[in-house]
Amino acid sequence: MPISSAKIIAFALLLASAAPAPAPARATYQRGLPTDPGSTSVSRYGKITFNSSSNGNVTRATFNNPPINLVDAFVVSDLFDFLHSLQPAPNKTTPKVVVFDSANPDWFLGHYDLHNIELPFTQTKADVFNQVIDCTRYILNTTSTAFIAEINGRTIGLGQELSIQMDMRFAGPNALASSFEDSLGLTAAAGGQPFLGPVIGKARAMEYLLAAKAFDGPTGERLGLFNTYYPTAEKLRSEVSALAERIALFPQHSINDTKVTLSLLNPTIASLDDQLARFIPLMYLPEDQATIAKFIEVSGNQTDSKFELGLPESSVQAVRDGVYL
Template sequence: MVSSHLQLRWFPLCLVALSILWRSIEAQQVIAPPPAVHGTLTFNITNDHTIRVTINNPPINLFNNNLLDDMLSFLTSLVPSNRATPPPKVVIFSSSNPDFFMMHRDVQGIIPPLVPWKLQAINNYISITRYLQNITTTVFIAECNGRAFGAGNEVMVQMDMRFAGPNASVGFFEDGLGVFPGGGGQQFLLELVGKARTMEYVLGALQIDGPTGAEIGWFNRYYESADAMTRSIDDLAARISTFPNGTVNATKSGLSWRNPTLEVLEADIAEFIRLDAMPDRAPLEEMFLNVTKNETATPFEMNTPLNMPELYV
């Protein structure tokens, strides 16, 4: 048997070895994922532990199945058990389009009847929103300098931080189509701005700008310059990346008790699917596709929530 004296001598050496091993793991540079299959996302490493993801899905960054697949594939790659190297400590989402950050789901993909491929797309979308919460080893930051309506806004409010540039404009319009933000968006907005304001903006299908969003808590902060916003977010990401992986995971995990329960979120999507099958849905969605010229950069899509009453004229 090893004497207690020898154990005491070896113990500090073991601590040193573990410390060196831990520092070597921490020092590993994050490896950028392979190019997105559909080309709607591009990836750039801004420091050893941060990936900047640029959304580019012309003409309006519509959350169609191409963007859906690329987002799901990327987020799946960040799950620690799916990786041979440490995940990035910070992921920043931005857009190459000065007018659109991330827009709504492709209405053609949810219009009744909900055939199997449409239901699968809904489930994939829900997986994206869950990953944003359940991957606690990575902090997700939205750099919003364009429009984020519907599902794009829903995904954004479920990220860990949101910052607004001069072109930022956000809102939910789903109630105007006879459904509601069914992927958990209204529950997470509730946490940001409170129940009364959530009711006001969701039920009214209202639209707000960056300064207003920052004032009420939809955004962390508003910037009058897009360049200033990018520099500030990059500085914040670099600062977070300086600290150990464990602190990122512990902080995000420790705050997750504020998230809605899985039961609430599952009930939410079940109700969305029920409403989506209602016979009054299809005429509204057909009108929506008509006035948006199949979801292109029309004046209607530039201010989607604001323009929803036009469907009822």
């Protein structure tokens, strides 16, 4: 997928303003040619596993990046490869429905690996960031497949941004969703802000974004973030599976037409690019770089720490206590 002009300009300015540094070595996680999940049950780096129905109409894509499903370069690469494989081509079949879930009962999908926005901002980091944005564009561009997020754990930061751009979201008893970036002096730059407003309304979106608040399952259902809240994991899985199988009964061209029509309710690509371009300078603010470094420290390097498990409240409390100063 070609990178948008806004991304090219933003990253050109960003890289030009960075301190001179040797060209980074090609990282071991660098993506090669896209894989075809239809030929294997495990992605390139094993961060997503796939389980397809016998007729191939429904695929479960399961995130598995212990301990907190951090959205690091490996997850990004595997997600990109999978979404790339769903892009239309002549004589190509794709699943009618993809259900994203998680192997981790505490985490659906975590936040972005903050090491990737620490200075110096190298070309390797820019490549990963660009691939994140390309993943969101693939989600929006894939009109022949319905995407369902089956959330029974935390979906924080970038995890929330990716899930809110899927076609449907269903919540279980452990669901907790938050775009907490404002507590770091940043913003939800991968579509989290422009999508939340239309989903729950401007005033509610302001409340939850500006205050870095979290949605539990019942609250998310009430406000429209989640289609339905289910009180048990078993009920969540059975109901989502039944819905996916029901959708998969119908012709793929019907799915395509419905998604194309309803995509008119999405934010425009231009508005998404605009918001991304405004985010880039925030990364360079000295106070935000200091906050990122402190967040990495107090979170135990973004591991299964009390701080990570307490997000977003732990980050808000860190602001109150002056931890990030």
